[in-house]
Amino acid sequence: MKKLVIAGIAVVALAASATAGALVTRIVSVAPGDIVSVRGTRVICTVVNKKPNPTFVTCYKAAANGGPRPTSYGVAVSMSGIVVSQYRTQKQFKTVFQRRH
Secondary structure (H helix, E strand, O other), X not given: OHHHHHHHHHHHHHHHHHOOOOOOOXXXXXXXXXXXXXXXXXXXXXXXXXXXXXXXXXXXXXXXXXXXXXXXXXXXXXXXXXXXXXXXXXXXXEEEXXXXX
């Protein structure tokens, strides 16, 4: 349940920021393998479960083919922390910030 709450919080936070200050209170339940697009933006969030790592939600600005846009930033959130990365290509990224909690 905690994993779904994190995913819902991430989607709500992105949707709220995309609407320029308007608070969006709709929570969407997602599971590993799900892909969520934030309406009116090019932001895509995916739920990833790669054992032995914890399930996490990653969000990024999408290129035309749906992958991460090179030079853009993405965020990954899990129960153990957060990572902010800059995509160099669609498959290569550099971690610019990481925090465990």
